[in-house]
Structure formats: C-alpha cells, structure tokens
Amino acid sequence: MKVKTARRAAPAALLALPPLLAGCAPESITAEGQAIYRAYNIFMWAAAVVFGLVASLVVWSVIRYRRRDDELPRQVEGHNLLELTWTVLPFLLVIFLFVVTIRAQNTVLHNAPDALTVNVTAFQWSWRFVYEDSGRQVVGGPGNVPEMVVPVNQPILIKLRSADVVHAFYVPRTLFKRQAIPGTTNEFVLRFTQTGTFPGQCTQFCGLAHSDMLFNVRVVSQSSYQQWLSTGQAGASGSAGT
Ligand SMILES: [Cu+2]
Structure with a gap:
C-alpha cells in the first residue's frame, strides 16, 4: 500500500518541482524586470514540457524494449513522418522562444521621453x-553606502559610466544588470513599480575594495521625492550635497 502511494506521489512531486523552483526568482520591482520575469517563466515551462516528454519517452522505451531474447526489435529507417515531426516541432519551439525574447527585449530596451x-x-x-x-x-565612499532616491512609477533613464575600470550596476530585484565600461555610456530605463529600499552592488571584480561597492535604491512617492530634492530630507542616507 505504501509503495503504491509513493509511486503515485513521485510524478506529482516531479510536476510540482518546476513551479517550486521558479519561485526562486523574486518578482521584479520594475516594469522592465517584470517583462524579463515573464520571459523566464515561459522558457521554464517550455523546458519543463520538453524534459517531461523526452524523459517519458526514454523511460517508456527502456521498459517497452528491454531485452527479452536475442532477437533485435523491429528496426525503423527513413520514417518520413517521424523525422518531419522531430525537425518541425523543435523549429517551431525555437521560433516561439525567439519571439518571446524579442518582445521582452523591446520592453526592457525601450525609450522614455518623460524619463528622469x-x-x-x-x-x-x-x-x-x-x-x-x-x-x-x-x-559614496569608504564606510558610506550611497543611496539613489527615485520616484515610483516614473521612468528613470540611467546613464552609466565608469571613471576607471570596468564595474557593473546590479540591483538584484530588478533582474537586470549592466556593465560600466570606461569611455562608454550605457543607457537604460528602469521604471520602479513599488516603493521601498532595494540593495544594489557592483558585480564585476574591480580591485581590492570591490566588495565595498554597495549602494541602495530607495523608491519613494513623487511628493517625497520632490521633498528630498529640495531639502535633502525624507530620511536620505549617504553623503548628499548640491
Ligand atoms: Cu566595481
């Protein structure tokens, strides 16, 4: 009885695994990151279906064609329908994932004329x-983690530069990272959709104190942002001046 239950539970546990693991990626705090998150999920489900199909076929053929005698099973050669199926289906899947990627990229790399x-x-x-x-x-400086204060729901155009070596701008909850390369300006738009303080860091090893290259993004309401701009208040941390 116990074995039966375990047998029944095993496929259910396998099916539950992908959604559970998908929970490892946090929901993004920017509109752009949410597009990335949706694309991740579609890729994850496509991979889960392909894995399920391939693994089931492998298990089925191992059991169905296990060795019973010294006779070879029926050999299939030049089966047009089979060959067409395993060529066309992956091709369609790749096209579908290509379109999903392009659509997500268009959202992530959009311009925003009204950006700050x-x-x-x-x-x-x-x-x-x-x-x-x-x-x-x-x-920011030694022992002083700077804070980028931005208003919620307004596109923020970030012009990213480096003063010396290659660094990388990464706020994990945006699901987005970009390198800061000397001599180049990298531009991207982030529209934060929820308020709060979110940690960021440099993710490109850039010398002895690389691990100190932390910063925070504090997303506040429009009115708090205006107040911060004019007074430097609203609980701002980090050294700030005009
Ligand atoms: Cu760095």
Whole structure:
C-alpha cells in the first residue's frame, strides 16, 4: 500500500518541482524586470514540457524494449513522418522562444521621453549619482553606502559610466544588470513599480575594495521625492550635497 502511494506521489512531486523552483526568482520591482520575469517563466515551462516528454519517452522505451531474447526489435529507417515531426516541432519551439525574447527585449530596451535622468558613475570603489535636471548629487565612499532616491512609477533613464575600470550596476530585484565600461555610456530605463529600499552592488571584480561597492535604491512617492530634492530630507542616507 505504501509503495503504491509513493509511486503515485513521485510524478506529482516531479510536476510540482518546476513551479517550486521558479519561485526562486523574486518578482521584479520594475516594469522592465517584470517583462524579463515573464520571459523566464515561459522558457521554464517550455523546458519543463520538453524534459517531461523526452524523459517519458526514454523511460517508456527502456521498459517497452528491454531485452527479452536475442532477437533485435523491429528496426525503423527513413520514417518520413517521424523525422518531419522531430525537425518541425523543435523549429517551431525555437521560433516561439525567439519571439518571446524579442518582445521582452523591446520592453526592457525601450525609450522614455518623460524619463528622469540620473548620471551614475562607478569608480574605485563606490558610486556617484548626479540628477541631470537639478544637479543634485549623492556620492559614496569608504564606510558610506550611497543611496539613489527615485520616484515610483516614473521612468528613470540611467546613464552609466565608469571613471576607471570596468564595474557593473546590479540591483538584484530588478533582474537586470549592466556593465560600466570606461569611455562608454550605457543607457537604460528602469521604471520602479513599488516603493521601498532595494540593495544594489557592483558585480564585476574591480580591485581590492570591490566588495565595498554597495549602494541602495530607495523608491519613494513623487511628493517625497520632490521633498528630498529640495531639502535633502525624507530620511536620505549617504553623503548628499548640491
Ligand atoms: Cu566595481
């Protein structure tokens, strides 16, 4: 009786595994990251279906064609329908995933004319955030984790540069990372959809104090943002000046 239950539970547990593991990726805090998250999920389900199909066929053929005597089972050669099936189906799947990727990329790499521009400069070993319109800046340093304060639901255009070596701008909850490369400006738009403080870090080894290259993104309401701009208050941390 126990064996039977275990046998029944095994396929159910296998089926439950992909959604459980998918829970490992946190839901993103930006509109762009949510598009990435949806694309991840579609890839995960496509992979789960392909895995299920292939694994079932392997198990089935191992059992069905196990050795019973010295006779070879019937050999199949040049079966047009079979060959067409395993050529066309993967091709269609690749096309489908290609379209899913392009659509997600278009969302992630979009332009936003109404964006608030923040010039972000990575340097050994911290970050400088300069707000283009107001000239306000926040600079980090040893023992001082800087904070980029941004309004919720407004596109933020980040112009990412490096003052010395290659660094990388990464806020895990955005599911997005971009390198800061000397001599190049990398531009991208992030629209944060929830308020809160989210940690970020440099993810490109850039020298002795690489591990100190932390920063926070604090997403606040429009009114709190305006207040922060004019007074430097609203609980801002990090060294800030104008
Ligand atoms: Cu770095």
